[in-house]
Amino acid sequence: MTRRSGLPGLVALAVVPVAVLAVFFVLPVAGMLARGLWPDGTFDPSGAVDVLTRERTGRVLWFTVATSAAGTAGSLLLGLPVAWTLHRLALPGRRVVRALLLVPFVLPTVVVGVAFRELLGESGPLGFLGLDGTPVAVVAALVFFNVAVVVRAVGAAWESLDPRPAEAAAALGATPWQVWWTVTLPALRPAIVSAGSVVFLFCATAFGVVLTLGGLRYATVETEIYLLTTNLLDLEGAAALSLLQLVVVAGLLALAQRLRATPAAARRVVARSRAVRPSDAPLLVVTAVVLLGVATPVATLVAGSLRTPDGWGLRNYAALASTGSGPGGSGALAVPVTEALVVSLRTAVDATWMAMLLGLLVAVVVTRRSRGRAERAVRAGLDGFFMLPLGVSAVTLGFGLLVTLDDGLLDLRASPLLVPVAQALVALPLVVRTLAPVLAGIDPRQRQAAASLGAGPWRTVAVVDLPVVWKPVLAAAGFAFAVSLGEFGATSFLFREEAPTVPVVIFRLIGRPGEGNYGMALAASVVLAGVTALVVLAVERLRVRSVGAF
């Protein structure tokens, strides 16, 4: 750590993640785009332009923007009161509630889709609303997913918000509403805008929910890419849409990056939460409603999984050891669900260590102090580069991997490592976002002090960094594990027939007619949700604030 220039060290640390990202991310995405823009080996964007001017494309685009905007607005509207209630009020059990709220966010998208269909379907508890298969259902599911993002991101900012400006305003005669409008909201605006843009991003690239809830009638750009590739084999169209999405999302991501709340206030104030007053009732009611809204789909899912043609029972769970019922007595699946669960867990383990290895390197690279303008520029560039997977749709990634890795040198399609690699890339930004703030928060003078007292570089890491970082590392690993368990977009392209993951199996089961298959899908969803929830609750116990706050 005594080098004059950090550049050589920087390059050494960055080379592995950059290479991995280049091969498994940039190359596939570029290949996917090339397929659309260079259809016959020559540059010919007319096909792509054609796709973009199709009437259906316009509809898809409009639907994407409209549902994403509605989902974002809904998440913010419901998330803000909950953020305040759970982060500023001394409510008993609020930690548990905060942890439970994170569960929907990592629930496998397919599971959420199934849960909402179960809830809103004709025979569901809310079937009378007639919302099944409508855009409202899609938006509701998007809000269900993302309200936790708002609660965590804004809640964390709210919790570390110095209470004194608000008190000063109140002492100057501002009513609680005026305090909120003139002091608190301006202070929270960066966090709100940043959470809003991330939620918009998640909504716009949502795949599993829209596919299960929107069907063929309502498609977003993401599901349209999937349909064009897998059902219609219209690669040009898919590439054109991917390109469009890439441009829009990259722009949005850059905007979010700029707006992200900079931790300018180095000192972390954690405001003392105050006791509940009668005047808090409206916000408590909103919070209760949101919690109920989050719990209902999950409860319906569990109830549905226990319902069998002959009353309540565990038959659907018992059936998980089978391959379901298909036409002519053959199974709906190539392997039993239990085997898929083993595959899922094994894949998640692989994806987790890959994401952690890459994520740790990236986090160290982007947070070390730069010693010159060139170095700072390189670091900033790398930071943005590693965030790319957050913005590029998993479908594009999966499809890109599928089409580029088939030629000669890099034929990894048959490799059992391909799915974990793709999932690791999807989880990478979340890992980096969890670790980077923690590493950046370590005062470099601590390292300098250790060094000046005679500690070598490794010793310094062990003494200064490790005690601060081990919990966030565990938390990030758990988070990556959960994300990998639920990953569907990229996996749906890359899985091998003989080794599908649970989300893939669930999607296949709900696509096959037969009461037994649907019950099995519900049971499998419950199992997957349960495993994911356990992982997330364990992560939450570590109390790492940067988890899930982007």
Add this chain to the structure above:
Amino acid sequence: MLSLSGVSVAYDGVDAVVDVSLDVPAGEVLAVLGASGCGKSTLLRAVAGLEAPRSGTVVADGEDVTRVPTHRRGFALMFQDGQLFGHLTVARNVAYPLRLRRRPAAETAARVAELLELVGLVGYGDRLPGTLSGGEQQRVALARALAVRPRLLLLDEPLSALDAGLRERLAGDLRRILVEAGTTAVLVTHDHEEAFAVADRMALMRAGRVVQHGPVADVWGAPVDAEAALFLGYARVLDGARAAAVLAAAGRPGASAVALRRSALRVEPAGALAGTVVSAAATPDQVRLVADVEGLGRLDAVGGPGLAAARVPAPGAAVRLDVDPARLAPLRRARG
């Protein structure tokens, strides 16, 4: 104007303020003086309505405001570090309470100009708080607090965040501004000099209780016990025979203990006490020395007017010392 009776505040069951009763007449400034953690800021927050007292009442102008929310009390609170709103300009910060009350724009602008002049910041209206020095920020915070002529101004260590020289200058300004505006104010501080410079009355707090209160001169001239005396800037406390000797030399009636300021003993050729110099040092204003005084032990002393800095007595030299009766305070009891 402000009347506290039996106010107690507890945080999570731990008492921070215990049974405090105080009165502040209209137009006067009360300084609540105490070490950090003594509960003085909590008391201020309770007066402001930011903490709910466990028991006791807060009465302002004859109206019980104990259960009135902060924003309806008509007070203003100024924090140690100003707490200016960083996203608003200086003028907008000062205008904030006026705009809350929807005063006409012209009236607001005129009042802001008047206030900026009062605190000596004419022409600063368009600056952002981040570009101001600490002292300037405190002036803006003061102007903002005074904007709507609050019936009570609460000041939480208003000068503590500033460096020494600035603090002294600003304390004088603060006194002038408060008197000119005729504001009733409660000032919380751990700095006795700040309290002397700004306040009319003083309340000394320790472990959540008020141990002494009254006009500044009264409290200063007769600390209730040794700890209070030391907190008020007295250098040493003597008791028993040594107290009697000093008081006799000063020509004052006897007491069980006496607190001496640093300058209570002065080198004087015809002084009543004899001693030998232990150490001596010249400061820009006077010569300071420690002397071993016969029958009294080691005490602080200063050089008299005749003792120029060039003639600092050497250790071991014999000196005669006189006691300045105005610079000592007889104590009713030695221990608190």
